Amino acid sequence: MRQLEIKQTKRLRIGDFAEDATIVDQPVSGTHFIEANTQQVTLEHLKWECIIPSFASMEETISHQSFINAVVEAAKDYFHGMAICEPGIRISHPINGRIPSALGKKTSELMENEKTLFYQRMCFCIEIPSVVQTQSGNSLTLSIGGVRAYNEMNLYSRKSVEKFKIFIGFKNSVCSNLMLTTDGLQDKIEVLDVQELYKAALNLFHRYNPASDMELFNNLASMRITEREFCQIVGRMRLYQALNPAQQKRLPRMLLGDSQINVACRAFIADENFRATTSTISGWQLLNLLNGSVKSSYIDNFLERNLNCTEFVQGIYRAKQGDTQYAWFLG
Numbered sequence: 001m002r003q004l005e006i007k008q009t010k011r012l013r014i015g016d017f018a019e020d021a022t023i024v025d026q027p028v029s030g031t032h033f034i035e036a037n038t039q040q041v042t043l044e045h046l047k048w049e050c051i052i053p054s055f056a057s058m059e060e061t062i063s064h065q066s067f068i069n070a071v072v073e074a075a076k077d078y079f080h081g082m083a084i085c086e087p088g089i090r091i092s093h094p095i096n097g098r099i100p101s102a103l104g105k106k107t108s109e110l111m112e113n114e115k116t117l118f119y120q121r122m123c124f125c126i127e128i129p130s131v132v133q134t135q136s137g138n139s140l141t142l143s144i145g146g147v148r149a150y151n152e153m154n155l156y157s158r159k160s161v162e163k164f165k166i167f168i169g170f171k172n173s174v175c176s177n178l179m180l181t182t183d184g185l186q187d188k189i190e191v192l193d194v195q196e197l198y199k200a201a202l203n204l205f206h207r208y209n210p211a212s213d214m215e216l217f218n219n220l221a222s223m224r225i226t227e228r229e230f231c232q233i234v235g236r237m238r239l240y241q242a243l244n245p246a247q248q249k250r251l252p253r254m255l256l257g258d259s260q261i262n263v264a265c266r267a268f269i270a271d272e273n274f275r276a277t278t279s280t281i282s283g284w285q286l287l288n289l290l291n292g293s294v295k296s297s298y299i300d301n302f303l304e305r306n307l308n309c310t311e312f313v314q315g316i317y318r319a320k321q322g323d324t325q326y327a328w329f330l331g
Contacts, residue, residue, distance in 0.1 A: 031175055033145075033295070034302050036295065041091050056155065062193070062194060064091075066197075090124070094120075101114070139173040140172055141170065146167065163190055165189065166200060179287070183208050225281050225283065236329040238258065241258065252311070260296065283316065286313050
């Protein structure tokens with residue numbers, strides 16, 4: 001199994017360095033870790049141009065920027081001495097409003113200082129550029145981030161726990177696909193304040209084992225899938241959607257819908273990085289075809305689908321080794 005490459009240091013223990021972590025500019029890329037239904041914004045925009053929603057009791061929620069800052073601080077403390085990129089931030093579902101003094105005005109008559117704005121859903125990703133690994137010719141960079149969706153909370157009540165999702169895993173530099181495994185995702189964080197968010201991020205970083213992910217990716221790279229098997233897998237994925245709930249419960253969960261399956265099929269033929277160029281593709285290619293397809297998902301279910309892609313391809317790998325759990329998808 002390959003060792004992780006830690007640039008600019010000879011030690012391999014993450015988080016055991018002498019200097020403070022520094023923030024570096026994030027590389028400009030035309031490809032994002034999530035694309036459809038979202039737009040990119042800056043941290044300054046969230047800080048200075050957006051309001052902070054409150055509960056019915058007028059107690060404020062944890063702002064998007066406070067969430068990002070808590071994870072950044074946890075990363076700076078845990079990845080001590082390593083450079084940390086500026087966060088790439090994607091938002092969706094803008095909620096427009098107006099200040100009380102502008103009540104009754106026509107929309108066309110509102111002045112800029114009378115308008116209010118916040119985003120119902122937000123996700124961000126931060127790269128740790130000194131922790132890299134090469135897999136099948138692709139450079140993978142350790143990345144962390146999180147997702148927050150106000151639609152998962154009840155703002156019409158008194159202040160209660162707020163829900164967040166935090167992840168750590170590798171991002172493929174050629175396409176910005178995230179490679180998330182169970183150890184790298186904490187998708188049900190419920191906290192009351194920023195300090196609890198910070199602790200949750202630290203706990204996730206501490207228990208994450210990057211070497212385990214590298215072993216998985218190596219195994220998937222060695223797996224071969226014929227075009228016939230790929231078509232069989234796609235057909236079963238479509239059939240899964242038509243099964244009744246009782247039948248689905250007897251099978252491993254599969255969160256990809258028809259739109260994601262269609263994207264993966266087109267990528268099998270046309271994707272410049274992972275399309276089939278011979279009579280077979282590798283499990284690594286299949287993982288990236290599926291991960292690329294879920295980048296069209298809404299922010300609030302993007303991470304779960306991303307993890308499910310890894311679970312699914314890992315299950316296909318085990319099925320080809322004789323395991324029965326995912327054998328149905330291979331026919």
